[in-house]
Amino acid sequence: MPMLLSADQIRARVNADWDSILDVVKDRIALRPISANGISGEHMRASAQYVADKLREVGVDAQVVQAHDAQGNPSAWEVIGSTVVDENAPTVLLYAHHDVQPVPDENEWNTKPFEGTQQGDRLFGRGACDDAGGIAIHYGALKALGDQLRVNIKVFIEGEEEMGSASFIPFIEAHHDEFESDVIIVADSGNWAPDVPSLTTSLRGNATCDVHVKVLEHPVHSGQYGGPILDANTTAAMLIAKMYDEQGELNIPGLKAGEPIGGLQRDLDEVSMRAAAGVVDSYKLAGTGSLASRLWTKPSATVIGFDAHPVEGSFNVISPETTFRVSLRVSPLQDPHEAMNAMVDFFESNAPFGAQVHVEPLEAGMGWAMDPNCTATQDALESLKEAFGVDPVNKGEGGSIPFIPELQKIFPHAQVLVTGPEDPISNAHSPNESVSVSGLKNDVVAEALLLDKLAQND
Numbered sequence: 001m002p003m004l005l006s007a008d009q010i011r012a013r014v015n016a017d018w019d020s021i022l023d024v025v026k027d028r029i030a031l032r033p034i035s036a037n038g039i040s041g042e043h044m045r046a047s048a049q050y051v052a053d054k055l056r057e058v059g060v061d062a063q064v065v066q067a068h069d070a071q072g073n074p075s076a077w078e079v080i081g082s083t084v085v086d087e088n089a090p091t092v093l094l095y096a097h098h099d100v101q102p103v104p105d106e107n108e109w110n111t112k113p114f115e116g117t118q119q120g121d122r123l124f125g126r127g128a129c130d131d132a133g134g135i136a137i138h139y140g141a142l143k144a145l146g147d148q149l150r151v152n153i154k155v156f157i158e159g160e161e162e163m164g165s166a167s168f169i170p171f172i173e174a175h176h177d178e179f180e181s182d183v184i185i186v187a188d189s190g191n192w193a194p195d196v197p198s199l200t201t202s203l204r205g206n207a208t209c210d211v212h213v214k215v216l217e218h219p220v221h222s223g224q225y226g227g228p229i230l231d232a233n234t235t236a237a238m239l240i241a242k243m244y245d246e247q248g249e250l251n252i253p254g255l256k257a258g259e260p261i262g263g264l265q266r267d268l269d270e271v272s273m274r275a276a277a278g279v280v281d282s283y284k285l286a287g288t289g290s291l292a293s294r295l296w297t298k299p300s301a302t303v304i305g306f307d308a309h310p311v312e313g314s315f316n317v318i319s320p321e322t323t324f325r326v327s328l329r330v331s332p333l334q335d336p337h338e339a340m341n342a343m344v345d346f347f348e349s350n351a352p353f354g355a356q357v358h359v360e361p362l363e364a365g366m367g368w369a370m371d372p373n374c375t376a377t378q379d380a381l382e383s384l385k386e387a388f389g390v391d392p393v394n395k396g397e398g399g400s401i402p403f404i405p406e407l408q409k410i411f412p413h414a415q416v417l418v419t420g421p422e423d424p425i426s427n428a429h430s431p432n433e434s435v436s437v438s439g440l441k442n443d444v445v446a447e448a449l450l451l452d453k454l455a456q457n458d
């Protein structure tokens with residue numbers, strides 16, 4: 001069996017190729033591939049063509065294919081392709097997306113959003129980190145390995161991630177064999193810090209429902225009936241309040257909670273979290289346990305809508321009925337439909353004063369958890385450590401990236417690794433988006449090392 005390449009060997013090659021790798025990010029920024037301006041547009045086809053050309057340069061027979069949505073309409077321009085080095089070697093699918101978010105107001109930027117501009121260690125421009133950097137990582141890693149590549153590669157560079165990936169499932173199902181792989185590397189997330197690498201280990205799922213609360217057949221005067229009859233708003237508020245205990249722990253039987261996947265190397269910093277969210281000084285954070293577990297792996301319920309009469313123009317009436325909408329973030333380890341059922345049972349069996357409570361389930365989306373013990377994960381952690389020179393710090397996501405659980409569902413046996421060039425100051429989706437140049441280089445080195453290590457596994 002051939003020797004593994006060392007981090008120094010890989011780094012020397014990446015250094016030699018660095019200008020061309022960084023040019024990929026700059027070119028991508030200049031292409032303005034804004035999917036919101038039309039996913040099937042000519043500008044998106046040109047964007048996909050650029051990616052296919054670059055991938056062909058590093059040995060992948062990439063081509064541009066137009067996807068169709070569930071209704072059969074022409075949709076996003078996708079880049080797919082493969083390179084087979086050995087029928088018996090493991091196969092790795094590389095994912096990134098080539099579309100970017102729009103720029104609603106160029107004046108909010110300190111640099112020109114569609115001109116890659118380097119200031120110190122940051123390269124600014126729309127899409128720099130999301131996800132031009134991801135494309136550059138795949139390109140740079142394949143370039144560094146060259147003809148020493150020892151795994152089979154498949155690529156899927158999506159053209160509508162920022163638009164919710166409407167044709168993602170039909171497209172993958174139509175190209176099932178072309179994407180079938182042992183390991184999937186999703187380069188669309190990020191690191192703990194520019195100099196501290198991470199795998200993204202989990203995503204919470206979600207379940208949303210509407211809760212209807214009814215106490216009267218019609219509105220009545222609060223002077224005449226107030227006292228024995230509590231209004232629907234108050235009754236609903238009592239029901240809402242039962243969701244949490246005194247400490248702010250969610251108290252809905254049947255909801256699962258977990259600890260950070262793969263262990264917690266470093267907890268989130270309360271001071272910076274408070275500052276980022278704009279928490280008022282007097283507010284004590286709810287819940288118990290690490291901040292990371294509360295944000296990543298425990299469920300949380302948020303009332304995102306509540307039908308009540310506006311304060312202005314309100315009058316002395318006992319409201320007969322109301323509806324509130326709850327958005328539940330589901331632990332990555334729980335099926336969202338199971339969580340939905342637990343939520344429905346909870347509301348329907350806790351009606352204050354026997355009010356009529358009817359729950360209408362809305363959508364439910366899967367979360368995702370990495371397998372922390374599989375060889376691909378161990379290889380990825382080692383590669384990140386060798387490339388960055390420090391131990392990786394894993395992180396979860398409180399929100400969801402719907403296509404990752406979808407990928408995992410369609411390819412249940414694939415080991416999914418979520419990486420990427422973002423960091424806490426990258427401003428993805430916002431003005432002054434940027435990527436760390438040194439961090440990106442380490443990401444390229446890490447992915448090349450990872451592909452090399454994966455070749456040893458079967």
Ligand SMILES: [Zn+2]
Binds near residue numbers: 097131161188
């Ligand atoms: Zn992205």
